[in-house]
Amino acid sequence: MKYKVVTGQYSSELNDLVNALIDDGWVPHGGVSVCTEISENPNSFKKELQTTYIYAQAMICGSA
Secondary structure, eight states, X not given: OEEEEEEESSHHHHHHHHHHXXXXXXXXXXXXXXXXXXXXXXXXXXXXXXXXXXXXXEEEESOO
16 A cells, blocks of 8 residues: 655645546545645745645555
């Protein structure tokens, strides 16, 4: 059995990655996890916060 975690910065990106893996015989394992990170925007002259999201899904392939 193979195990991997796929991630994307956008839910649509994760959706495309998961669907491609499903087409290759992988199966989602568990639910989607979303992590947020709040940081200062390095491209801003004033203190401006930006929020980044990471979407993750565990996938398995093969039999135990």
